[in-house]
Amino acid sequence: MKKNITHESLIKKEGQELIFDNLTNPRVVSEFIDILNETLNSYNKNLILNFKNVKGAFPNVSVPIAGIIENISLRGIGFEFYYLSEFLKKLSIKTPLRVQENKDLAQKASLGKIWRFDSADDIYLLINSFVDELSQIIVCEKGVLEGFEWSINEVLDNVLQHSSRSFGYVMGQVHPKTKHFVFCVYDTGQGIYNSLLSSSVHKPKNPVDALKLAVKEGVTRDKKIGQGNGLWGLHQIVSENTGILNIISNSACYNLTNNELKTFDCVSQLPYDNGCIVDFQIDYSKEISISKALGGYEPVNLKLESLEDNAGNIKIDLHSKESGVGTRKSGEKIRNELINIYKQSNKNITLDFANINIISSSFADELIGKLVTEFGFYGFNNIFKLKNMNTSVQSIVQRSVAQRMMESFNGKG
Ligand SMILES: Nc1ncnc2c1ncn2[C@@H]1O[C@H](COP(=O)(O)OP(=O)(O)OP(=O)(O)O)[C@@H](O)[C@H]1O
Ligand SMILES: [Mg+2]
Structure with missing residues (x-):
């Protein structure tokens, strides 16, 4: 006997109100389109979109839903939004x-x-x-x-x-x-x-x-x-x-x-x-x-090419980094960037500290300390060259690298 698979609706319709169960299951998009088709043929063309149950959103659901809302609004369907959480506002589902x-x-x-x-x-x-x-x-x-x-x-x-x-x-x-x-x-x-x-x-x-x-x-x-x-x-x-x-x-x-x-x-x-x-x-x-x-x-990777000097080596000017040299977050961002550059190019990278007077210890740890543990002391020295560091920056880096290496040596890294 043929089995009928029936799914429970992911959008509950109560009058003109649509209560979304989630914005993660692509079935939500087709259910939304079905409701819009009914609405286009009905007298009352105003809908309330209620997102009180929505905890997360995937692009393959939220992008078409947002695009459809924006465009069908121009064809006479009016929308009101209920329970637009901070997260949904940030996503910009409404506009x-x-x-x-x-x-x-x-x-x-x-x-x-x-x-x-x-x-x-x-x-x-x-x-x-x-x-x-x-x-x-x-x-x-x-x-x-x-x-x-x-x-x-x-x-x-x-x-x-x-x-x-x-x-x-x-x-x-x-x-x-x-x-x-x-x-x-x-x-x-x-x-x-x-x-x-x-x-x-x-x-x-x-x-x-x-x-x-x-x-x-x-x-x-x-x-x-x-x-x-x-x-x-x-x-x-x-x-x-x-x-x-x-x-x-x-x-x-x-x-x-x-x-x-x-x-x-x-x-x-x-x-x-x-x-x-x-x-x-x-x-x-x-x-x-x-x-x-x-x-x-x-x-051609234009971005990598633009970082190369005449000798084909990659040079990163830390002073030009918008995120600065004061925070752990910035150190992490630049570290990830450097690992990605190395994985893509397999080339030596010079980190230029020119015009930098001081860096925070957490930045030094996140950037240099963790690069040394990631690649090992020998690997780090083979890949990275540190240039134009003043003595204060040198001692901050030295301390954080020493601590980081000690930790990884003790198995805590
Ligand atoms: N967003 C779209 N809307 C409508 N048709 C599309 C869209 N994207 C692709 N197509 C159709 O699919 C065909 C194949 O797309 P594809 O990107 O492979 O090749 P192309 O864009 O024609 O050429 P190329 O990408 O080499 O410049 C397109 O010629 C077009 O007919
Ligand atoms: Mg194309």
Whole structure:
């Protein structure tokens, strides 16, 4: 006998009030779309969104929900928000943050927020911030940051190139416990099926077919504009990392998890453009061979190049670091950045202390002390060179390194 699997609703509807159970299960998005379809056809077009039960939010749920709210508001549905916790306010679920109006925030704390990008300049600023922030808060294995930067560029650019809209939404989030980061990009445009159907030599038979075609090498709606590398490359990078990729567009869903592919064609849709969701998860503890993923192509790492001196060595000017040299947090950020730079480049790194009069002991411990324990005394000396330290800074560093080494020697490090 065929078993009917019924799920309990994740959005409870009481009159015009919608009580969200969570913002972590992607089923919330389809339930929300179903309710909006009913609302569009009903007399009362005002809804109350109640988030009292929401404890956390994942990008693949909150980004499409925020984008849908913003766009469907323009089509006559009114929203009121109940129980917007500090966390949800910070996320900007109600009105995604505009990059141009929040440049400072974008540069300092781009993760964990829903952004709306409206131009190539916005994309450039956001991506730089994402990469900087990731490299300061987590240590990524070789190829991860480069693979991510390449992929997110392609996905965001696709929105401007193909969606038929001039804007989209994006959010990134780090899950340190499982050593993953996740990014979701959403646009409210024509969708992949329509874009390939209307203007390409590829004639997809249905929305699922369109997604399968779009991730193939060389498939583009127009050879004069693109080469069909973007989604193929993203797919290769995620697959090389055994990560997760979801593409949802029109009524179709394409899911790659641990290199197993699943597709289905029954996603809820709004009566107008449904756009496209691209959502991917990378395991940052797993190395990615970019040249293997991209068939021999190795993107130039402009950021690393800009740090190199004439001899090809990397030089970090500590005086120019915005976070300063006084706090443990700043020491940790710079340490992570240095480990990431070393993992990506495998090159010697000079730390220049010029123009620094004094540093705090906690900064010294977090940066130098912990680097010495991480790489070992010999390894540290082989990789790092300390330059232009005055005598006060020297004695602070000496003390914190000695303490740190003693601790690790005693097994407490
Ligand atoms: N956000 C989107 N909205 C609508 N269609 C899209 C979107 N993203 C991708 N597509 C469709 O999928 C096709 C393949 O995308 P892909 O990024 O692989 O190649 P491309 O953008 O055409 O070329 P390249 O990435 O090499 O510049 C696009 O040509 C377009 O038809
Ligand atoms: Mg592309």
